[in-house]
Amino acid sequence: MTKKIKFRPNWYEGQLPDRSYRSLFKWGDPSAFKHPNSALVKLMMQTFNLKDEDLRTPVGYGLEPVEIDMPIKLDSSHIYWLTQLCGKENVLMDTYTRISRSYGGGTIDTLRLRKHIIQNIPDVVVAPRSYSEIQRIVDYCVEHLIPLYIYGAGSSVTRGIEAVKGGIALDMSRHMNKLISFNEIDQTITVEAGMTGPQLEELLNHAPERLGAKRRYTCGHFPQSFEFSSVGGWVVTRGAGQNSTYYGKIEDIVIAQEYATPRGRFKTCAHPRSANGPDFDQMMMGSEGTFGVLTAVTLRIFRWQPENRCRFSYMFKNWDDAREACREIMQAEFGYPSVFRLSDPEETDVAMKLYHIEGTPADTVLKALGFKPMQKCLLLGHTEGERGFSRNVNRQIRRICRKYRAFNISFAPVVQNWEKGRFRDPYMREDLQDFGILIDTLECAVTWSQMDQVHKTVRGFIKSRPGTICMTHLSHAYPQGGNLYFIFIAKINTIKEYLDLQYGILDAIQKSGAAMSHHHGVGKQTAPWLEGQIGTPQMNVIRALKEHFDPQFIMNPGGTLGLDMSVEQKEMRWSKDLEE
Secondary structure, three states: OOOOOOOOOOOOOOOOOOHHHHHHHHHOOOOOOOOOOHHHEEEHHHHOOOHHHHOOOOOOOOOOOOOOOOOOOOOOOHHHHHHHHOOHEEEEEEEEHHHHOOOOOOHHHHHHHHHHOOOOOEEEEEEEOOHHHHHHHHHHHHHOOOEEEEEEEOOOOOOOOOOOOOEEEOOOOOOOOEEEEEEEEOOOOEEEOOEEEHHHHHHHHHHHHHHHOOOEOOOOOOOOHHHHHHHHHHHOOOOOOOOOOHHHHHHHEEEEEEEEEEEEEEOOOOOOOOOOOHHHHHHHHOOOOOOOOEEEEEEEEEOOOOOOOOEEEEOOOOOOHHHHHHHHHHHOOOOOOOOEEEEOOHHHHHHHOOOOOOOOOHHHHHHHHHOOOOEEEEEEEOOOOEEEEEEEHHHHHHHHHHHOOEOOOOOOOOOHHHHHHHHHHHHHHHHHOOEEEEEEEEEEEEHHHHHHHHHHHHHHHHOOOOOEEEEEEEEEEEOOOOEEEEEEEEOOOOHHHHHHHHHHHHHHHHHHHHHHOOOOOOOOOOOHHHHHHEEEEEEHHHHHHHHHHHHOOOEOOHHHHHOOHHHHOOOOOOOOOHOO
């Protein structure tokens, strides 16, 4: 029997102290939160053998002010030059701002901040106002061998923006977030790289009022970090949104780009397709600031027709049936759903709690029909597009799910509940860490024929650690395969303990034959595994491109994309200085 909670854990809801450590590691809106619901708390208490008092006294809220004063190593002559170029108000040197533009949204970032470990921050943060200013800064950094890093919105979970070698961090979010052009005939929009997801969607959804358009549009790109990530960040990490099964990953949406590089301006043409040799758009996407600074991007856009959306949710009796049904749906050639998310048995059991299905009449019916705990699997999603198309895709999904004996629970508000919280789940991270519980994710791309074995291998490693929750879902699907997204929750006491688990999962992903990353990018976190993943001949091409664009190695140095890694990084001991 599930333990009944007679109290409410001591979640933090107070005013967020200005310039505190918590204000640095907190996700998103400083005033927002999403506490784990009672069902998830019960699960954690059972899994981690917690008592009531364990959730009354936090390990720490991180409310202490950031009082550390990190020295600036950049010569004052360089800072003077930057202020003359960009204005004094756009050149910031206080330690708090420098930390905020180098630490991302990953667990290793939050753990270090909770322990007041400050390392690898830039000497100065500069907010450029134009392409011209950015190119001049790049040229100046080349001349004076100054490391240069790029900050978009700070949601990187791969240590992608970490200023390992100090120098300058360009803050693209402050000024470089404007509309450049809108072309309704071609159905494209060109924006500066620092524009955020909400800023872009607000423009497109209100295109008649804002842009003089005939219709409303959408970009179709909605990562979980949508509210707090930038268009430039999506592009340089090859990101994916939760609707990418229909709209595509960002590399399917980008049609042209502009970069300021050590070799000068690098701009591609906005053609729908070409046969002019290798595709330079594809070459630059995923480069993570190692070749140059992405300043502008042209995107395909789509008609926004939310009134045509059809929501669906089905319960399968087992993982094999569910997986085969999803494969058939993606290969049947009647069109693709938009959101398409299949949870494995452990995640399904948690979802039953989170989406308030457990204990309802629907749950009673499912049990009576033989849908067993730790076996059943939940598929949820919705279809988009023209009304008839959307309805037909939904109808075909229903036909295939029925073929695999799935129970249709679309009458329940499962998808609506998921949609309501789709961008808010990261807020739970702070609550859990306050009590020494970590929740983190790693994802990988697999073919259909690999999927079962990869799922077993990676999940097997995670579950080999006693008392660890491992939830997995297929969140982006293709005719040839999809993405497996692993969510693990563990009671962890030290940074080393966390890194041992994370590195072990990355090892298991690589040994299983899956792609190391589907949409989070590589950064400096996954860099030690990259060459083993893609092969030395392919890695040599990346090295050659780096040598062409940035022979002085000033662009995002310190291990990004497996380039210029330290000995510790290569041996996967990068954070040995953090070992307690």
